[in-house]
Amino acid sequence: MATPDFILELRKSIGHAPLWLIGVTAVVVRGDEALLVRRADNGNWSNVAGVVDPGEEPADAAAREILEESGIIAEVETLVGVFAHEPLQYANGDQAQYLDVLFRCRWVSGDPHPADGENTAAAWWPLDALPPLPGTHDERLWLAVAQSGPALFRRRDTPADTQA
Structure with a gap:
């Protein structure tokens, strides 16, 4: 994933210090298929994901990332x-933590x-023949495909089977 310019500018001031970032993951579905991209940096297949730009709405960032990464x-x-x-x-020493906003999207x-x-x-x-997906990409894809009802929010003090 290319580093957005605003992060490069922040890094000039804070160096490798931890940086809290907002990210989006977009699971794009078309019938019984999901869109995946193969990353140039590590060769893994994954959902479309990226960083929300300053002032950008997360849903707009998801649509932008889909178009930028896949032409869809x-x-x-x-x-x-x-x-x-x-x-x-990261390998260069930069530290980060992401708040990920997960969306299900429909191919147009x-x-x-x-x-x-x-x-x-x-x-x-x-969907019945997906390649291996890294980290939490598999979980995020299946959460998006199965989504019905309100959005999911994890809480550290609530058992996983009662979270909604």
Whole structure:
């Protein structure tokens, strides 16, 4: 994932210190298929994901990331959930933690292709024949596909089987 300019500017002031960022994950569904992109940096297939720009609405960021990464026009259908990811450290020493806003999106038009250089491929995958997905991408995809009802919110003090 290319680092947005606003983060590069912040890093000039804060160095590698922890940075709290808002991210979006967009699960794009077309019938019984899901859109996945193959990342150029590590070769993993994943959902479309990216950082929300300052002042940008998260749903707009999801639609933008889908178009930028895959050339697909999609409509954001529903908020699936909001989740805090564990802190991480990149190879260059930068530390970050993401608040991820997960959306289910509906394909409108376009054929998937690696549109911005962040990915080497973009393709529709049958839901019953998905490739291995890294980290929580598998969980996020299935949460989005199964979503009905209110958005999900994790709470550290509530057992997982009672969260909604």
